Amino acid sequence: MGAEIAHINILESNKVAQLALPRLGFNYVRRFLELRLDMEKTRWPDMEQSPLQYRHLKQGEEELLTAVQNSSFTGTWGFSPNTLADIVFRLNIGSRSPEDVVLAYDGDNAIGYCWTETASDLTSNTARDMGRISMIGIVPAYQGRGFGKWVLMGGLAQLKKRGLPAIELTVDSQNKAACSLYKSAGFKVRTGSFWYEKPVN
Numbered sequence: 139m140g141a142e143i144a145h146i147n148i149l150e151s152n153k154v155a156q157l158a159l160p161r162l163g164f165n166y167v168r169r170f171l172e173l174r175l176d177m178e179k180t181r182w183p184d185m186e187q188s189p190l191q192y193r194h195l196k197q198g199e200e201e202l203l204t205a206v207q208n209s210s211f212t213g214t215w216g217f218s219p220n221t222l223a224d225i226v227f228r229l230n231i232g233s234r235s236p237e238d239v240v241l242a243y244d245g246d247n248a249i250g251y252c253w254t255e256t257a258s259d260l261t262s263n264t265a266r267d268m269g270r271i272s273m274i275g276i277v278p279a280y281q282g283r284g285f286g287k288w289v290l291m292g293g294l295a296q297l298k299k300r301g302l303p304a305i306e307l308t309v310d311s312q313n314k315a316a317c318s319l320y321k322s323a324g325f326k327v328r329t330g331s332f333w334y335e336k337p338v339n
């Protein structure tokens with residue numbers, strides 16, 4: 139398939155895989171954290187105070203999401219740009235739909251997005267009665283300026299309407315901005331997972 143590196147992700151409780159993977163030529167590279175937010179304990183900001191405007195992604199706007207996602211994640215560990223076909227596929231697996239994605243605007247500019255999921259979607263690795271933030275991103279010109287909270291709250295507000303008791307997500311433990319953002323919002327560490335990689339050519 140032309141890949142240069144194979145990645146594999148295991149739960150930190152999986153001691154057998156931790157012994158086996160190095161013997162198979164995989165090197166440990168990263169720890170990820172599995173976080174959970176108890177929706178009842180969440181302090182909700184007044185969304186009227188948000189400097190951003192929000193709307194759902196619509197069918198036919200997959201190219202816009204592809205551009206915002208690829209721009210937001212440029213330079214982050216492990217990310218390779220998504221094609222339009224990848225995005226169309228991910229938006230429509232199982233019970234997912236473009237409406238799950240909340241776009242955040244500063245005037246006419248789409249500056250970020252929050253991609254939500256619910257556990258009724260059987261492809262999710264989240265427990266049945268949970269919601270999930272599967273992706274969140276802010277375009278580089280707006281990063282580090284305090285917009286993260288408002289984009290996250292846009293996604294959480296959408297999940298809140300569905301009456302879900304808790305929301306989960308996965309974050310790279312070395313992604314300082316993302317970890318701070320989630321901690322400030324009240325997410326707690328549930329468990330961790332380890333990424334390994336192996337050159338394959």
Ligand SMILES: CC(C)(COP(=O)(O)OP(=O)(O)OC[C@H]1O[C@@H](n2cnc3c(N)ncnc32)[C@H](O)[C@@H]1OP(=O)(O)O)[C@@H](O)C(=O)NCCC(=O)NCCS
Nearest residue numbers: 274275276281282283284285286287314315316318319322
């Ligand atoms: C992660 C991301 C959504 C955060 O949004 P942001 O608007 O850049 O972040 P904010 O300015 O709102 O800051 C959020 C917190 O991170 C801290 N922070 C921001 N940039 C930081 C940096 N470069 N290093 C360390 N901390 C940082 C802020 O001080 C703030 O902390 P606080 O909540 O304790 O006050 C955004 O940076 C992004 O899109 N990054 C690339 C894609 C990505 O990594 N997505 C997350 C995948 S899980």
